[in-house]
Amino acid sequence: MMRLASDAREAMVAHAREGAPEEVVGVLVGERDPDRVTRVERATNAAADPETRYELDPAELLAALDAVEAAGDEVVGFYHSHPRGPLAPSETDERLATWGGYVYAIVSLDGDPAVGAWRWTGERFDPVAVE
Template sequence: MIEFTRATYDAVVAHAREGDPAEVCGVLVGHRGTDGDPSVVTRTYETENVAERPKTRYRIDPEAQLEAIEAAEGNGLDVVGFYHSHPAGPPSPSDIDIGRATWPGYSYVICALDGFPFVGSWRWTGEDRRFEQETVGVRDEE
């Protein structure tokens, strides 16, 4: 399970809307869940989408990703996962999303904008390029 603070959930949706019709992306930071506890997102880092075709693909700028990781660690936080948007696509990982996943055990969040915004999350198991859908929650406190 992954939980967002209200502010971080709203930030992901706002970033997706602002970037439409291109896909947007970023890094999710907070506290990684252990022993069945949920991961909690307390901060988002917007990154540039450097994909060759940003309307249908995403690729987090590697330098921005490294900066986000260093900032998180400098603040005593963990990388919880990554997010991107699907402006007109399904609210689930595409074959390309699955093929490019590189962080086993981390959450890959997708904000789909087709209709009402839907935020879903999948955790990459690292086995056979398999993702498992996870529950998304929103906390009203920080």
């Protein structure tokens, strides 16, 4: 289970709406074990085709990780949006996932905004309940 603060959820949905029709990306910040997201850090989608995939710029990711650590928080995982797609990881999401044990959240704007979460095992995404 992942506890998602309402302010963090609202920030993710706002980011997704502002970035549409492109996918947006960011970092889930809070505490791990158990997973509790208290805030999010926006990042730039560096993908060559941002309307169909996302990519975190390595330098920006390192800066965000340093800022999270300096604030005494932990990286819980990452989020991105599916502006027109379903609330589920895509084949591309599975192929490009690299952070084993971390949460990958998706904001779907297909209908009413929804947030779902999955944990990358290193081989597959396992669903994580969002509270």
